[in-house]
Amino acid sequence: MFSNLRLSICILCMAHCCLVFAQQEAWVYLTDKQNVAQSISNPITILTQKAIDRKNAQGIAIDSRDVPVNENYITQLKAQTGIQVMAKSKWFNAVHVRGSEVDINALLALSFVDSIDFANDGLNSRPALVQDNFSIENTLVDFNYGDAQNQVEMLNLDCLHESDYTGEGITIAVLDSGFTNVNTMSSFQRLRDNNDLLDGYDFVDRNADVYNFTGSNHGTKVLSTMAGYIENQYVGTAPDASYYLFRTEDVSSENPVEESYWVEAAERADSLGVDIINTSLGYTVYDNSAYDYSISEMDGNTTYITRGANIAGEKGIIVVVSAGNSGASTWQIVEAPADAPNVLTVGAVDSSGDYASFSSQGSAIQPTQKPDVVAKGSATAVIDENDTIVTNNGTSFSSPIIAGSIACLLQAQPFSTVDEISQAVRMSSSQYEFPDYFLGYGIPDFCNALTLLSVPEIDSQDIRIHPNPVSSTLHLNASEGSPILVSVTDTLGKRVVEDETLYNNQLDVSQLKSGLYFLNIHSSESHKIIKFIKN
Structure with missing residues (x-):
């Protein structure tokens, strides 16, 4: 009797699993958008003024990716049999749907559907991804002044704080799994009193009450490393920055829709004019x-x-990402999106600056050096949802420590571009000349990074350079026919390209190492200096 009952339960469980996994996840890419030209010519209809100003300051064009997805298409998708719309992306002009394979494939019959990309690799040759928990269990520490001292001074960030660069005027979006009690904790009272807790949204539960979800305190602790403030006991790396809090991670399960939630949140951050995104999430398996x-x-x-x-x-957003905690596992390497070349990937070290064995490593698979830099991620001082200072391990915390530090650097150099800021952080690091897959370029020195960015540039109204950053050939926008005498120096003042006369307004810099350089333009009337970054 008991055996039959147990067999029946097993069969029911198997049937439930089959039913659950019969529901597929897919990205549906759409053919076009509405009113693209009109929206681009009048961008205030699709972006905030802060977003427009940030793009203009960095010379970033507003394009079709800024135009929202056609809501009429979404309405039609929702009306299709068996289809559940989970998320949307204006950057990809795509909609994340859930349904059976048959019902999803039927969407191809719609005139506005361009293609379908299943998360299940076996259905269309596409891979999938999974979220890794980046924090490791915490232990209580004594409540005393300087709990955050080591993680701040390791980066020489106190140098910027002493100059009143504490992140004021800089906006950070935190994309994470839960922000329990942030709206009531005394540790964030300063943040609330200064009106720097701007807004939030729960992309998982699709509501604006980002504090209502209590299933994870991970985002609370991540935020504390930047914005936490307890007088005489704890100061985050950017206590005066402003913050948006977006929940994109569903801790109850691991599904591809979470990456779509993340992209939605990043798009919203872009529309709001956010300067920095920090994300302490990573995906490898589901x-x-x-x-x-x-x-x-x-x-x-x-x-x-x-x-x-x-x-x-x-x-134009500086995206700071945790490398992951797979260093000691069979996976070992960085996890998506830490592999992205356009993000600053942060690994972890201990209080002595030595590699933390759990920190995910880079590899030859990534097109750029990963991790980029490291910060304290072992026994990191954080504040939990009970207003208690504890220690946690994980690249979840080294990443926001760097993100907050970058906010201070950006406050000091508000007209620097994403590439200039990121490159200065790399170049200031402890092993910039000899990077590896464990520490990347090493531990940044933010005082030195500020010095690198503060080297005066004498620009010209009539001469511009492009592309910048550059890989091989630098082009000068100058009047044709007049030869130009140029030289190039590095950040130490060493001349790396001797005086060279240009007749075609082009300079080959392919032989230079990656880094920040200064193009010196000489003429009988003046001497002009223009910064550029060599990739």
């Missing part, structure tokens, strides 16, 4: 193994979330 990614797909341009992170960087 509850349904058919969606799992392979190591070879951490190539900087495969996963949906990685491609979204790359676009965020192109839009």
Whole structure:
């Protein structure tokens, strides 16, 4: 009797699993958008003024990716049999749907559907991805002054704080899994009193009450490393920055829709004019193994979330991402979106600056150096949802420590571009000349980064250079016919390109190492200096 009952239960469980996994996840790419030309010519209809100003300051064009998805198309998709619309992306002009394979494929009959990309690789040759928990269990520490001292001074960030660069005027979006009690904790009272807790949204539950979800305090602790403030006991790296809080991670399960939530949140951050995104999330495998990614797909341009992170960087946002906690596992390498070339990937070290064994490593699979830099991620001082200072391990915390530090740097150099800021952080780091897959370029020195960015540039009204950053050939927009005498110096003042006369307004810089340089333009009337970055 008991055996029959147990068999029946097993059969029911198997049937339930089959029913659950019969529901597929897919991205439906659409053919076009509405009113593209009109929206681009009148961008205030699709972006905030802050977003427009940020793009203009960095010379970033407003394009069709800024135009929203056609809501009429979404309405029609929702009306299709068996289809549940989960999320949408204006950057990809795509909608994330859930349904059976048959019902999803039937969407191809709609005239506005361009293509369908299943999360299950076996259905269309596409990989999938999974979220890794980036924080490791905490232990209580004594409540005393300086609990955050080591993680701040390791980066020489106190140098910027002493100059009143504390992130004021800079906006950070935190994309995470839960922000329990942020709206009531005394640790964030300063943040609320200064009206720097701007807004939030729960992309998982689709509501504006981002504090209502209590299933995870991860985002609370992540935020504390930047914005936490307890007088004489704890100061985050950017206590005077402003923050948007977006919940994109569903801790109850692992499904590809979470990367779509992330892209939605990044798009909203872009529309709001956010300067920096921090995300302490990473994806490699899912509850349904058919969606799992392979190591070879951490190539900087495969996963949906990685491609979204790359676009965020192109839009002028500094995207800071945790490397992951897979260093001691069989996976070992960075997790999406930390493989993206347009993000600053942050690994972890201990209080002595030594590699933390759990920190995910870079590899030759990534197109750029990963991790980029490291910060304290072992026994990091954070504040939990009970207003208690505790220590946690994980790149979840080294990443926001860097993001907050960058906010201070950006406050000091508000007209620097994403590439200039990111490159200065890399160049200031402890092993910039000899990076590796464990520490990347090393531990940044933010005082030195500020010095690098503060080198005066004497620009010209009649001479501009492009592209910048440059890989091989630098072009000068100057009047044709007049030869130009130029030289190039590095940040130490060493001349790396001797005086060279240009007759075609082009300079070959392919032989230079990656870094920040100064183009010196000489004439009988003046001497002009223009910064450029060599990729």
